[in-house]
Amino acid sequence: MPVTPAAPVLLGNEPGSFPHSVLAERHPAIIRQVRDAFPYGPGQHRALDELLKSCTEGVIEPLPEDAGDRDRWRAWGLDDYAGRSWFDVPWLWSESYFYRRLLGAVGHVGPGAWQGIDPFRPFKRAELDAPETDEELAALDALQDRPEEERARALLHGSLWGNRADLGFRLSAAGTEAAEPAPALVADDSETLWSLLPPSGTGTLCLVADNAGRELVPDLLLIAHLLAEGRIGRAVLHVKPYPYYVSDATAADVVDALQRLAAAPGAAAGYARVLWSAMADGRLTVRAHPFSCAPLPYADLPDDLRAEFASATLTLFKGDLNYRRLVGDRLWPPTTPFQDVTAWFPGPVAALRTLKSDVITGLSAPTESALVAAQGRRWRTGGTHALIQVNASSEMHRK
């Protein structure tokens, strides 16, 4: 448990705040985008209208009686929050439930012909097929004759910055990338990270993925490198069991990414071969645990996941949402030690994230002052800064 007193949990009810803008502006924009991307029928249009009204001016409603995941959501707090404004409950919960309701509205869950159709697939596919992905894959060719450590470092940074702008984020942050100053790392524990993945490692890496497309591709490249160079013996890739936060990766997105890599010219296809055979012989597995879409912090991990992370050599959390869930979705003072807020984690843990929400820990006082002096609060949410943070000691050693 953190030795630091808990900070306030983020809610979405303060007009002008970032969480408020996500609920009031981004969610309606996502409904619009999804509605325009598919030839939905009248029932789906009606359900989307209802969701729009509910999430902007109404209250949280329970799931239908026959929803297969109703009990799970009740265990995750639905009974406590039903009847309350979306803006007055924990922001993390509210966002997560929005995606669940969106899937209900378009028929992704429940019986019917639209079951299992991913409403975000067109956006994820477009990104995967974009020329920028070709450019990123072509850059691998120039890396091939570099020393292993240099390749490893480049691939780690590829995976880190791949998180820079997810699709949901782009919906409301158009133009930010061009206007911002050069990206910068606000914390960099990469030496500690490499010490956990030495060249002769045989351990297991759990990589808790974030976005599909141009983030998942570099995540897979990093895994391929670590396996091929013997820095790990096994990898477990955790993805979402259903479409979530627009661009979050599901198992179907892993397949798309692997096929994209395999079809690419040059060195990229070699990475695909490594991954393909690692999947065939079980050195790389894909997991889609229900808790990966839970509206709760990771401190509430169910026992099976806790045991899995406890036995890993390193668990690596990608992206902003995973960071929020890892440290708790709270307004910590930025200099709160990352070690304190992750002290409960059952094994060595790392976060690789670009900053896209107010949550931040582990900054040095001079770094925080410099960021505030330069940008006020904008550095917290603009996606222009990133961090690599590691807590190397396992819970057992912390006791």
Ligand SMILES: O=P(O)(O)OC[C@H]1O[C@](O)(CO)[C@@H](O)[C@@H]1O
């Ligand atoms: O894809 P990422 O890095 O998890 O970022 C998703 C981010 O989107 C937001 O939830 C807002 O929708 C962020 O605040 C959030 O954490």
